Amino acid sequence: xxxxxxxxxxxxxxxxxxxxxxxxxxxxxxxxxxxxxxxxxxxxxxxxxxxxxxxxxxxxxxxxxxxxxxxxxxxxxxxxxxxxxxxxxxxxxxxxxxxxxxxxxxxxxxxxxxxxxxxxxxxxxxxxxxxxxxxxxxxxxxxxxxxxxxxxxxxxxxxxxxxxxxxxxxxxxxxxxxxxxxxxxxxxxxxxxxxxxxxxxxxxxxxxxxxxxxxxxxxxxxxxxxxxxxxxxxxxxxxxxxxxxxxxxxxxxxxxxxxxxxxxxxxxxxxxxxxxxxxxxxxxxxxxxxxxxxxxxxxxxxxxxxxxxxxxxxxxxxxxxx
Numbered sequence: 259x260x261x262x263x264x265x266x267x268x269x270x271x272x273x274x275x276x277x278x279x280x281x282x283x284x285x286x287x288x289x290x291x292x293x294x295x296x297x298x299x300x301x302x303x304x305x306x307x308x309x310x311x312x313x314x315x316x317x318x319x320x321x322x323x324x325x326x327x328x329x330x331x332x333x334x335x336x337x338x339x340x341x342x343x344x345x346x347x348x349x350x351x352x353x354x355x356x357x358x359x360x361x362x363x364x365x366x367x368x369x370x371x372x373x374x375x376x377x378x379x380x381x382x383x384x385x386x387x388x389x390x391x392x393x394x395x396x397x398x399x400x401x402x403x404x405x406x407x408x409x410x411x412x413x414x415x416x417x418x419x420x421x422x423x424x425x426x427x428x429x430x431x432x433x434x435x436x437x438x439x440x441x442x443x444x445x446x447x448x449x450x451x452x453x454x455x456x457x458x459x460x461x462x463x464x465x466x467x468x469x470x471x472x473x474x475x476x477x478x479x480x481x482x483x484x485x486x487x488x489x490x491x492x493x494x495x496x497x498x499x500x501x502x503x504x505x506x507x508x509x510x511x512x513x514x515x516x517x518x519x520x521x522x523x524x525x526x527x528x529x530x531x532x533x534x535x536x537x538x539x540x541x542x543x544x545x546x547x548x549x550x551x552x553x554x555x556x557x558x559x560x561x562x563x564x565x566x567x568x569x570x571x572x573x574x575x576x577x578x579x580x
Contacts, residue, residue, distance in 0.1 A: 287424040292456070306330075342366045342459050351377045355446035356437060363448065364431075368457040371431055378434030384442040396442065398435040408435045412443070418451045430454035462489070 265271045279285040310323040342365045349357050353376050360372045381401045388395035392415040398408045411420045419440075420426075425433035432452045440448075455461050462485070498508035 286428070288427045290427060290430060293429065338366065347373075352380045353437070353441060356440065356448065359447045363453060363459070364457050365459055365461075368431065371429075375425075375432060375434045376437050379437035379441055382434060382438035384438045386442070394439075394443075396435075396439045398438050410435050410439045412439055416451075417449050419449065426452065430457060 260266055260271060260275075274281075307324075307327055310327050311320060315323065345366075347361050347366065347369060349361075351357050351373060356376050357373060360376065361369050364372055378400075382398050383401060383404070385397045386394060387397050387409075392413065394412040394414065396410045396412065398410055398421075399406055409422050413419070419432070419436045421433050421435045423433050423435060425431070426436065431454065432448065436452065494508060498504045
């Protein structure tokens with residue numbers, strides 16, 4: 259392009275080309291961005307808000323409309339979580355074991371993306387070219403395109419596969435070349451190191467469980483504990499409500515646990531002011547405490563003086579009236 263349009267002397271073009279590793283996709287294949295591209299997410303939110311917000315709206319109408327938008331977002335989230343946990347997708351590939359494992363592990367939206375890669379692996383030609391101790395090197399190419407090869411390294415000791423296409427490093431899901439190697443080695447599940455936790459069904463609960471004992475932030479600990487308990491109680495409700503005996507047992511256990519926790523005294527060591535659930539007593543300067551005491555004594559004396567004066571007035575009034 260520079261040669262075609264004679265831009266070799268253009269300073270902006272030269273500076274932009276020098277920074278190509280920050281914007282050219284070829285240099286960003288090994289970077290993970292959580293599947294966020296440019297500002298598409300912000301633009302999607304803005305387009306949704308425009309349907310509910312008008313220029314002539316009052317402040318009250320604007321707040322009510324924004325609450326509707328938030329409720330729709332949360333409802334869509336609940337629907338997506340329900341579909342991921344309580345519905346089963348239809349298997350369509352010729353690798354049902356890998357597809358079934360992906361369906362149990364990933365959320366429904368991410369499962370659709372993983373299934374595309376599994377389906378692509380079904381038409382891949384895979385050849386073992388080098389075996390070096392615990393490492394295997396495969397050459398993969400699509401059927402009908404033998405001239406385009408991808409090399410995959412399979413570390414059987416470390417339980418990791420790496421493909422030169424860098425799809426896993428960029429998108430967070432295994433590529434079709436990796437699935438082709440798993441098929442070649444008769445592996446019927448996705449290795450743990452190839453599962454990005456943020457795309458799994460238990461990503462939220464796993465994150466909250468990892469923060470339930472963070473001593474640096476008591477508010478964060480409280481919210482995480484509430485979230486973990488809520489998630490586990492949701493599972494309990496789903497299981498226990500299907501049978502009357504299970505329901506009675508679960509209810510008795512819950513009531514007994516609540517009663518037991520309510521009657522257990524909480525003792526906190528004064529030397530640990532940051533213990534969650536305990537409000538530390540603030541230190542008070544001696545001069546401030548003396549001033550507060552003197553002000554309190556003055557108020558008490560003034561109150562007593564006013565009370566004596568009122569009694570004298572009442573007595574004098576009774577004498578005059580008599």
